[in-house]
Amino acid sequence: MSSSKLVLKFLSQQDMIAAGVTDMSYCIDMMDEAFALLGKGDYVMGGSTRNSHGQRVWFPKEPAFEGMPKGGPDQRFMSLPGYLGGRFKICGNKWYGSNVNNPKNHGLPRSILTMTLNDPETARPLAIMEANILSGMRTGAVVGLSARYLARDDSETLGVIAAGPISKFCTDAIAKALPSLKKIVVFDINADAANRFCEEMSEKLNIDVSPVSTFEDAVKGQDVITSAISGDHTPLFEEKWLKEGSLLTLPGRANVEDDYLRGAYIVPDCWEMQKTYKIEGMMLPEDERAIPHSQLHNLVDSGEIAESEIQDLGKVAAGLADIDKNSAKRKYFISNGMILQDIAWATAMYESAVEKGLGQDLVMWDEPYRV
Numbered sequence: 001m002s003s004s005k006l007v008l009k010f011l012s013q014q015d016m017i018a019a020g021v022t023d024m025s026y027c028i029d030m031m032d033e034a035f036a037l038l039g040k041g042d043y044v045m046g047g048s049t050r051n052s053h054g055q056r057v058w059f060p061k062e063p064a065f066e067g068m069p070k071g072g073p074d075q076r077f078m079s080l081p082g083y084l085g086g087r088f089k090i091c092g093n094k095w096y097g098s099n100v101n102n103p104k105n106h107g108l109p110r111s112i113l114t115m116t117l118n119d120p121e122t123a124r125p126l127a128i129m130e131a132n133i134l135s136g137m138r139t140g141a142v143v144g145l146s147a148r149y150l151a152r153d154d155s156e157t158l159g160v161i162a163a164g165p166i167s168k169f170c171t172d173a174i175a176k177a178l179p180s181l182k183k184i185v186v187f188d189i190n191a192d193a194a195n196r197f198c199e200e201m202s203e204k205l206n207i208d209v210s211p212v213s214t215f216e217d218a219v220k221g222q223d224v225i226t227s228a229i230s231g232d233h234t235p236l237f238e239e240k241w242l243k244e245g246s247l248l249t250l251p252g253r254a255n256v257e258d259d260y261l262r263g264a265y266i267v268p269d270c271w272e273m274q275k276t277y278k279i280e281g282m283m284l285p286e287d288e289r290a291i292p293h294s295q296l297h298n299l300v301d302s303g304e305i306a307e308s309e310i311q312d313l314g315k316v317a318a319g320l321a322d323i324d325k326n327s328a329k330r331k332y333f334i335s336n337g338m339i340l341q342d343i344a345w346a347t348a349m350y351e352s353a354v355e356k357g358l359g360q361d362l363v364m365w366d367e368p369y370r371v
């Protein structure tokens with residue numbers, strides 16, 4: 001008979017680093033496994049469609065109570081629950097809060113994240129872990145996975161828009177996925193950030209990484225382009241700048257032209273999740289409505305793009321999609337992030353921590369209180 005004593009593991013940021021959370025090549029492989037399960041349907045996410053990205057704590061723009069935070073694009077809390085099958089068979093929830101003023105006012109990162117893993121059968125918590133690095137890594141690794149499956153084998157150049165932490169993870173992952181890469185250029189509205197990015201990434205990757213002074217220069221003629229800007233601006237990637245056969249891989253906001261979408265392979269991370277975003281977005285008041293990729297939804301709704309032509313990365317990883325990555329057709333990958341990615345990487349870290357004897361064991365109870 002199994003014990004009713006409940007002990008779970010707590011993993012600090014140092015424990016996570018010792019467990020291997022910064023190992024990008026391993027993380028890309030874990031994302032590959034998680035996406036193949038997504039493509040086969042062996043997963044459940046939250047919400048009534050079982051495909052919701054997560055639930056947001058939506059503060060009002062003008063709170064009526066003293067102390068309640070004021071709503072804004074970067075003042076929020078978010079919970080992402082889900083289950084991942086395959087050899088994982090585990091539930092998880094990522095819970096985070098974000099405040100754009102954290103770095104300036106409190107010396108803290110903009111977002112602070114924690115991750116919990118649970119046994120799906122008994123609901124027993126297995127681990128609680130620091131998840132800032134975990135989350136950035138899984139975001140970058142999926143962009144690397146998109147490069148593995150969608151970039152041409154002869155890709156030599158990468159254009160990076162924005163020099164923030166997410167772009168660093170994405171650049172590392174793309175370089176790991178594309179050994180043919182020879183040159184990286186980066187554009188950021190903050191020239192100091194771009195220069196720091198070049199110094200750090202050229203040393204880390206041993207590739208030529210240089211700043212460029214315009215957005216267009218970072219996009220035009222590149223084999224692969226990635227963008228992770230923050231703030232309110234959504235840049236337009238003009239069709240004429242995007243090279244034949246190129247991959248535009250987007251963890252962040254972007255606008256493209258309708259003609260570009262009509263002629264490209266369209267690969268979302270998970271199309272069912274993108275459809276759920278639309279359903280949930282329509283429930284918001286009109287002035288607060290923000291539906292990711294509404295341009296793509298409009299083209300599908302008007303019949304200009306057949307839904308059957310959209311093949312998500314899960315299907316690609318599961319070998320169920322039909323995409324010729326070496327063709328002259330351009331590829332458009334969009335990612336909003338899924339709990340399945342966090343669960344896969346958190347499970348790998350939990351297993352590594354158990355094997356290496358890392359972290360603290362927390363006793364929740366010796367015997368459960370019985371009424």
Ligand SMILES: NC(=O)c1ccc[n+]([C@@H]2O[C@H](COP(=O)([O-])OP(=O)(O)OC[C@H]3O[C@@H](n4cnc5c(N)ncnc54)[C@H](O)[C@@H]3O)[C@@H](O)[C@H]2O)c1
Nearest residue numbers: 139162163164165166188189190228229230251335336337
């Ligand atoms: N898809 C996912 O799973 C996922 C996960 C996490 C974050 N994200 C996205 O990544 C974005 C970036 O995250 P971060 O933590 O690196 O943010 P950050 O604020 O730390 O850095 C963003 C960088 O973008 C630059 N920037 C802002 N506007 C720009 C513009 N118009 N042109 C060029 N550069 C510009 C800023 O100067 C800054 O260097 C987030 O806003 C979010 O949209 C996606």
